Amino acid sequence: MAKTHVTTTINGEPTEFLCDASQTMLDVLRDQLGLTGSKEGCGSGDCGACSIMLDDRLICSCLMLAVEAEGKKVETIEGMAHGEQLHPLQKKFVEFAALQCGICTPGFLVASKALLAKNPNPTETEVRFWLAGNLCRCTGYDKIVRAVMEVAAEMRETAR
């Protein structure tokens, strides 16, 4: 079957790719574009390891067809740090040991950033419910939730 030509923006870079109609965005990111930071934990929308932003909306890239990226803005974990500067969430995750194996980490970071963009002052319960779409089997979530709360507080402080 003929491939589809897709023109999109990924992490601010104009990007073009060819894909099959059945390919997911996650497969194209990982296998064709070399952006392996997004992970596949389930392929069915249940683990959040493949979380990306599509036009500022948090989605599971394993549930998105790659052709849907046409004309849209895609952001992945690879675009989160700026130059040598880690995003405050990235820094805090390391500082707070909010990762053990780290396979879930890109997904949690993308999802947490999306949360803070929407709600800069989340309660613990709000953080827990927002992140309920991301599975972590290692940490028991404690340090992840603390890291997100702490960054939210710090970002509010700097914004003042």
Next chain:
Amino acid sequence: MSKGKYKWIGTRPDRPDGADKVTGRARFGADFNMPGQLVGKVLRSPHAHAVIKSIDASAALALPGVKAVVSAVDFPDQPNLIVPTGEMQVNLRDITRNVMAREKALYEGHPVAAVAATTEAVAKAALDLIKVEYEVLPHVIDVADAMKEDAPILHDHLITEGVKPAPTKPSNIAKRIDNLKGDIEAGFKQAEIVVERHYTTQAVHQGYIEPHATLASAAEDGQIQLWSTTQGHFQVRGFCSRLLNIETSQIRVTPTEIGGGFGGKTVVYLEPIAVRLSQKSGKPVKMVMSRDEVFRASGPAPGGTVHVKIGAKRDGTIVAAECTIALQAGAFPGSPVGPACWTSFACYDIPNIKVVGYDVVSNRPKVAAYRAPGAPISAWGVESTVDILAQELRMDPIDLRLKNAAKKGTKTSYGPTFDTIGFVETLEAAKASEHYKSKPRAGMSRGVAAGFWFNVGADSSAAAHVAEDGTVTIISGNPDIGGSRASLALMAAEELGVDYSKVRPVIADTSSIGFNFVTGGSRVTFATGLAVVNSVRDMIRELKVRAAKTWGVDPDGVIWEDGCAKPAGSNVGEFEPLSLAQLAATAGRTGGPINGHAQLNAQGAGPGFGVHIVDLAVDRDTGIVTVDRYTAAQDVGTAIHPSYVEGQLQGGAVQGVGWALNEEYIYGSKGRLDNAGFLDYRMPVASDLPMIETILVEVPNPHHPYGVRGVGEVPIVPPLAAVGNAVARSTGIRLTDLPLSPPRLSAAIDAATPRMAAE
């Protein structure tokens, strides 16, 4: 904390692999690729039990893009020989059959054939073209059913081990284990109260978020390269070597970053298949399991039955204890029934103990290790029974445990006598905690339970190198699954007296460092830590020789302090200290590169104990349990990097909460798994939980220079019963079957409290 005594140990610096892991740069199993690689896919049995009469792959091979097909004929048969792997033992004859079914398919998901093709789509299409003729046999899923006289027999050669006289007929009971201490009958005669219950648990999956993945490249000269997400790349090498008759040194396995394992990545599934496909096709072959395959064909931990009987005096002194444990092994013998038996009463100093264990095969995937293998299951039975005893005696559950706690000098039922252990300290810390001293919030009920794990030592190798500028690389061979690189670097920095940032830990492939046993059994910070400390000491010895040479004195006259060589006393002479950087800069003139090496079989892994407290509420209409507060206290030896120690306690506790409340393998009538996905196999998510408070009780292990005890396994042992005990105290109903899922719990509540007809 150990801070104060040490400069680095007990601090919480950023982990060495932190930046890579938060930017997506870290490369996990599925992130490795080679030019020209093929995609490998496995054809799996749709039947729980069936004879494989024939396999015809001609149509698949004719499909354009298909480069190789393998089935059992491509793997040499193996002898009936047991080899250790991780915390469990495997039989080579069985493991080759688990990797690729031979005479029979023994569970749904059992590999029957595999293909390598140019794309995933072609590989999948090829699987559909492989014709397998099966003769479907009756199957058996449940342990109790599998033990019955008339059960379908999985293996005609399986005669129960450990029974005298040996049975004459094959059965599904692979082994019986007996542990005895004292006189069990006399013990129960002294008892003034006896509590007896029968418990069951279901199979649960380790649930690592990263599926199994490997990339194999077999060259024409016979050399093999493998990249694999594994807890033990030396075991991957060993298995591939044995199962494929390849000389060990011809295989080089590089461990990728590993996205969780919990014991489930101590065995091989894909690797031998990928190597064989690569050999046959002449191309690199990459294989990645889907989540469905992970559930159906890897892991899980066994379910089983535990029958417990405990006898005590009215003052709470336990005088006799007995339990019988039967665990699912899956399709091949080798459940963790041994550790389930040995850990069962290890928390307590009981004069008379009898433990019997059965290892039972059935038509399920072969079980793999899962965090303290077997121990959570026996603890579910024993710790629930101890709680009933506490209720009947109207004793505080911690006081009852304190009264019977194992201490230094307690002889276990399985042999050893405990050296310095910290169970009493851990119980006291839990009792003194703010959590335990405060009342549960309104509507909440509290449960307490304890747990034990031996911890493991075993084989490790390590090396330490000084670079030209005086910075240090430490090289070890255990995949880092939860921050162990940070712990190793902290111990090396402490030993050397240099800054943590000057030490870079590296995990080497199988050809670049000596043998290392798996990352498992909570052994890495202990045993590999010891190897790292020894390699650094070896390097320091060399550094002192170099300083002595520089000064023209005897090496015995040099000491190492604060990262510098110094004269041992004024009698040696007056010399300015020589720093690591100075000694490195002049190394070329004093004898060449400065390295250290160590290899060891670590003995004396200190056992660990945990005590967990949980407050929860049960919704009587829906059966939904809400966990309100959770505290895990544990005897951790010395917390090298406390954040990662806390993380082990928190993660283990939450896995245990999942095991208690929701997780289970559910089979349909055809012996097929009904819930092979994260939607239906419900693991805890963030909104299910409160913060997990931790209490690190530091009772140093006398057999490690920094007092390290393994910490990773213990925390999954207490939660099952801690949750069950709280549910029992909340509802007044003692449930003995896990999980305490909403349907089961609400049904039990309904049965106990019949509703008004009008309601």
